Amino acid sequence: MIVIEARPRSTAEDHLRAVVSHDADGAIIVDHSGAVRFLNSAAERLLNRHGAELHGQIFGFPLVVGERAEVEVLRPDGEFAVAEMRVLSIVWEGQDALLITLRDVTFERQAEAALREAEAFSIAILNSLTSEIVVLDKQGKIVAVNEAWIQFGRENGITDLASISVGADYFAACAAAGPGTGGPEALQGLKAVLSGELAEFTYEYPCPGPQGMRWFALRAVPLRGSRQGLVVAHNDITDQRRAAQIAAEAEMLREQVRQMERELVSVEAISRPDEMVRSLTAPLRQRAPELFSQGLERYGALLEEALYSRVHRTPAPSRALRELGEWFGSIWAAPRDLIEVHLQAMRDRSQHNTPKKLQAYFEEGRLLLLELMGHLASYYRSMAAGELSFRDSE
């Protein structure tokens, strides 16, 4: 309690009255029943009421836990201000009293609320994005993440979500990832963007997951605004990668087939009469759909068998494959027909299998097809040799 009684009472009270009267903060003096004994002009403005109107009225006993409390000050028009309330025990007109000071903090609270709203809006935008987003400060510490990023962590079995959330050290995690993981390369790129050496940095990296290997593209750009930092987005590009890989494999296959076809065409041309070559130029699927289906079925069975052999490490179906090659030769199948059969078998399996199993089909199918081509070539070669020796004997 502050007792201002060192001087004669009237002088001390006059002094106190002068101080509170000119205080820029609202000052209300209440007795122990909570009734108003005095209020300054700042308080009148804050409450938007006349002092005379409030004199003797019960304001209330002020309760403050710690140094201050916040209250809403109500005005007659229904509006209100937010005020920080402090309380001091004093002696007023010879009686114990309480000096309540009210500092108008409405503007500060509105600014804080606007800031919170803006932050919530930014987070809502981040959460609306499907890419996994991490925002870093200039030291590489995480300052914001979106829900997609946290969800990604959960799906990958990270139980300690704090290690990938706000406050975690992203740079340290990259450095700790070690060589071969892409971590050090990513760290170097991120630092280059941070220093302004690069305008942006993109990096593709593999990431093992529950459904097999996945690929991600990391893209880092500088954080725009007054704060220095980085916005790092991760996108799952496994599908694009797989498509590109399949396209590259297909191109490689086509090139091998083209080479084999060139060889076969000459062998094939001399292995059968000219009129037969002309009649059999149409693709197998068109000229003999039933034979095509039959070939597809036999090829599919061998593909399943090859996959089984791969998993259970049993011998591959080589004899059956040679027989199938000879069978295709016997019906005058061309290399393109074998490709058609192979692609149809892959398409049939692409709908209901996991990416991992599809990859296995693709790898086994490619080997199977090449071997089948070899058998077909051998068949035509031996045919050609027979035909040549026949012609020679003539």
Place this chain on the structure above:
Amino acid sequence: MSKIVLHLYIAGQTPRAERAISTLRRMIEQELAGHECELTIIDVLADPQQAENQKILATPTLIKSSPPPYRRVIGDLSSVTDLLNVLNLPPQS
């Protein structure tokens, strides 16, 4: 034993108001468990006339109208101990 009648005036669902409500509920359930209590919460934004009738100048304000003595408290209503002390509760039988 007379009923304890409390009126709490708040200005919208602010964290301050929620803290005050939770303290009062805790106080009633634990410290005043053996007493008949009635707590009414008035949102001055929804019912400004009632605030004006009661000459409420700030929120949160808690009024104890029964049993006597009448008490009106303003400010940080988060301490059960302080509230019991200021409100003269529980009533001495």
